[in-house]
Amino acid sequence: GAVVSQHPSWVICKSGTSVKIECRSLDFQATTMFWYRQFPKQSLMLMATSNEGSKATYEQGVEKDKFLINHASLTLSTLTVTSAHPEDSSFYICSANSLAGGPNGELFFGEGSRLTVL
Amino acid sequence: AQSVTQLDSQVPVFEEAPVELRCNYSSSVSVYLFWYVQYPNQGLQLLLKYLSGSTLVKGINGFEAEFNKSQTSFHLRKPSVHISDTAEYFCAVTRPGGATNKLIFGTGTLLAVQP
Numbered sequence: 378g379a380v381v382s383q384h385p386s387w388v389i390c391k392s393g394t395s396v397k398i399e400c401r402s403l404d405f406q407a408t409t410m411f412w413y414r415q416f417p418k419q420s421l422m423l424m425a426t427s428n429e430g431s432k433a434t435y436e437q438g439v440e441k442d443k444f445l446i447n448h449a450s451l452t453l454s455t456l457t458v459t460s461a462h463p464e465d466s467s468f469y470i471c472s473a474n475s476l477a478g479g480p481n482g483e484l485f486f487g488e489g490s491r492l493t494v495l
Numbered sequence: 496a497q498s499v500t501q502l503d504s505q506v507p508v509f510e511e512a513p514v515e516l517r518c519n520y521s522s523s524v525s526v527y528l529f530w531y532v533q534y535p536n537q538g539l540q541l542l543l544k545y546l547s548g549s550t551l552v553k554g555i556n557g558f559e560a561e562f563n564k565s566q567t568s569f570h571l572r573k574p575s576v577h578i579s580d581t582a583e584y585f586c587a588v589t590r591p592g593g594a595t596n597k598l599i600f601g602t603g604t605l606l607a608v609q610p
Contacts, residue, residue, distance in 0.1 A: 381538075383538075411597070411598070418605075419602065419603070420585060420600045420601060420602045420603050421539075421585070421600045422600075423598075423599070426597065468536075470538055470539070472539075484598055486531075486538040486540070487538050488537055488538045489537065489538045491536065
């Protein structure tokens with residue numbers, strides 16, 4: 378199946394710094410990527426929908442200035458957590474829909490990135 | 496809007512026993528339904544999906560699920576579980592007709608297989 382890769386898989390940073398997480402579709406093109414956040418022992422909460430070449434659409438309650446999303450190409454979307462604080466510590470997962478998948482769109486998920494803010 | 500309910504947060508079961516993980520959904524329109532598995536510190540892997548057609552869907556690792564429109568359910572089953580099936584299982588729903596449609600997840604069910 379299609380492969381989605383996230384980098385880094387884990388990162389530890391100091392409070393106040395910014396962290397960038399990359400999401401790449403390795404063997405297919407994705408016009409749309411989704412960013413999810415998962416707290417321990419909880420479900421995935423959709424943060425934003427990232428569309429190639431346009432601004433991301435954020436879910437209610439997600440600060441767009443806090444979580445900057447850039448989808449510069451059909452194979453890369455980035456999530457930047459700006460001025461990170463300990464409460465931003467979480468598991469961030471991206472997913473992408475293959476263009477070839479059509480409207481039935483199976484989503485392919487990355488391995489996730491664990492962010493720990495000290 | 497669509498929503499998903501997984502009533503069981505945790506299901507303990509002995510190895511080689513059958514298991515059913517429950518999922519109910521709510522939607523005013525037709526839906527696509529999915530089951531995903533998540534192993535610790537990993538992303539999600541698709542187990543199976545229902546788009547249309549036969550209501551009994553077979554997936555990987557011996558899992559199957561049945562779409563029941565009248566009961567708005569999509570329960571996941573396996574006749575005999577293995578230790579390696581221990582993981583978090585998520586039911587998800589989306590609206591047909593667009594690659595940009597959001598996937599809404601349930602809260603997850605931890606399947607804990609004991610020897």
